[in-house]
Amino acid sequence: MSALDAISVITAKRDGCELSDTQIDWVVREYTRGGVADEQMAALAMAIVLRGLDRRETAAWTRAMIDSGRRMDLSGLPGPTVDKHSTGGVGDKITLPLAPLVAACGAIVPQLSGRGLGHTGGTLDKLEAIDGWRADVDAADLLRILADPAVGAVVCAAGADLAPADRKLYALRDVTGTVESISLIASSIMSKKIAEGSESLVLDVKVGSGAFMRSLSDARELATTMVELGTDAGVRTVALLTGMDTPLGHTAGNALEVAESVEVLAGGGPADVVELTLTLAREMLVAAGLDAVDPADALRDGRAMDRWRAMVQAQGGDPDSALPQAREREVLYANTSGVMTRLDARAVGVAAWRLGAGRERQGQAVQAAAGVRWHARPGDRVTAGSPLFTLHTDEPHRFAAARAALDGAWDIGDTPPDEPLVIERIGLVPV
Incomplete structure (x- = not known):
């Protein structure tokens, strides 16, 4: 019988031993209840970062996180349920047009989303730029x-009773240098998604300079782990590895990205945002058993826009309200002519964060209108003296730090780059 006390569990993993299901269930349950102290769980998390969890341990850890709270029951809804999760990127506003688009095609989309973390934007922060829109929706609503x-x-925040162990552990990992464990990242994401109760899940795993997973091998391992966890839990799961060396679209910020999303729903918008939105929509519809439906039709005929307006209104927002505008703007200009060959996503994300679009600590307010608009993308021709970036903020003292973040963030040369948007697909659901 495995010992059930915090020190025994910590030392077992410290010494490279496998933890039993019983040990994992106990330590997650007791940590959630307060019976295992933060410093003890921090020590265990560090041991996991250094020693790892195998597939069985990762699955058991995920189950224990789910069992720390309630599971939503979506079985009574009048249609197939499918969700999407992105691991976070710069200019990644895909959820905003994607959720109403997939709903317009006949699926039901319960999208539990989060707030910005570091240089990456949060879907809830973006939608809160819409007058009246609320992120908190109770189970009945x-x-x-x-x-x-x-x-x-x-599109809403996860309830406090959905995988509460994850909420507590996530905050601890964030301040103890124990974020970088693929097993802990995968279990954090998948515990909430499985507890949410959707029948199908499509994962958008970002890879590149602007992603948390910068290497293809790490992104592939994370995607594979999450697909295995979902599949083992009975959720039809597929993952796409998508590029995040270059930011998506032409904007990073909150209101700026909402405006760009509305352009997509209106039948326009940046080509890369449209391409990724449609690619993920097709994966979601296949997973939901609606593969005969072409989501491009719902963009063209206005059905997706109708769903967007209804979705915003259902959560208290006014889809006709004017989006916030920054009080101050500054333009950065190109100093040479040629083809843009690189635009560093992380640098753009940090610039938007420094302008006020992100937060420096949990709970801090963000500026709805702050952010960056870039006027050229890799492959575009630029002319010396033409605008490259427009910086938006309510606080002009932020411009200098944003300029510093963008210093050296782009290259102008002769040969357009070849950067595929979708790099790889992992999962059992056929296209």
Whole structure:
């Protein structure tokens, strides 16, 4: 029988031993209840970072996180349920047009989203730029909105009783240098997604300079681990590895990205945002058993826009309200002519964060109107003296730090780069 006390569990993993399901269940349950102290769980998390968890341990850890709270029951909804998760990137506003688009095609989309973390933007922060829109939706309202045939999609914050162990452990890992464990990252994401109750899940795993997973091998390992966890839990799961060396679209910020998303829903928008939105929509519809539906039709005929407006209104927002505008702007200009060959996503994300679009600590307010607009992307021709970036903020003292972040963030040369948007696909659901 494995010992059930915190020190025994910590030392077992420290010494490279496998933890039993019983040990994992106990330590996660007791940590959630307060019976295992923060410093003890921090020591265990560090041991896991250094020693790792195998597939069985990772699955057991994920189950224990799910069992720390309630599971949502979506079985009574009038259609197939499918969700999407992105591991975070710069200019990644894909959820905003994607959720209403997939709902317009007949699926039901319960999208539990988060806030910005470091240089990456948060979906909830973006939507809160819309007047009146609320991120907190209780369980009864969530089911009511999802069951409404005119809506069928919700983008909201996870309830406090959904995988509460993850909420507590995530905050601890963030301040103890124990974020970098693929098993802990995968279990954090998948515990919430499995507890949410969707039948199918599509994962957008970013890889590149602007992603948390900078190497292809790490991104592939994370994607494979999450697909295995979802599949083992009975959720039809597929992952796409998508490039994040270059930021998506032409904007990073909150209101700026909402405006760009509305352009996509109106039938326009940046080509890369449209391409990734449609690619993920097709994966979600296949997973939901609706592969005969072409989401491009719903963009063209206005059905996706109708769902967007209904979704915003269902959560208290006014889709016709003017989006916030920054009080101050500054333009950076090109000093040479040629083809843009590189635009560093991380640098752009840090610039947007420094302008006020992100937060320096949990709970801090963000500026709805702050951010960066870039006027050229890799492959575009630029002319000396033409605008490259427009910086937006309410506080002009932030411009200098944002300029410093962008220093050296782009190259201008002769040969356009070849950067595929979708790098690889991992999962059992056929296209």
